[in-house]
Amino acid sequence: MIFSVPSHALQNMQLRVTVADFQGSGKSPAVGHVFVGPYCKGKSLSHWNQMMSSLRKPVAMWHPLRKISDF
Numbered sequence: 885m886i887f888s889v890p891s892h893a894l895q896n897m898q899l900r901v902t903v904a905d906f907q908g909s910g911k912s913p914a915v916g917h918v919f920v921g922p923y924c925k926g927k928s929l930s931h932w933n934q935m936m937s938s939l940r941k942p943v944a945m946w947h948p949l950r951k952i953s954d955f
Contacts (some may be wrong), residue, residue, distance in 0.1 A: 885901075887899075888944065892953055894936065895949060898919055898920065898921025898922070898923060898932075898952060899919070899920045899921060900910075900917055900918070900919050901917065901920075901955060902914050902916075902917050903915045903916055903917070903918075903920045903949055914952055915949060916949025916951055916952065917947075917950055917951065917952060918947040918949060918951065919950075920932050920935075922945075927945065928947065930945075931943065931945045931947070938943065
């Protein structure tokens, strides 16, 4: 995924990716979420920092999904 975001907005935002179970019946329940941003911890913060040091270049990293109830 690549997003265009004004540079002045980067310090005050975070990215949430939601994984859903597409069932074809119109319902797609969320399986889990991943947050990446400057206010995160651990791997999510590391991913954010790598993205900020490599603007306009893709940075890939695996993340475990967190349950919706964890937020």
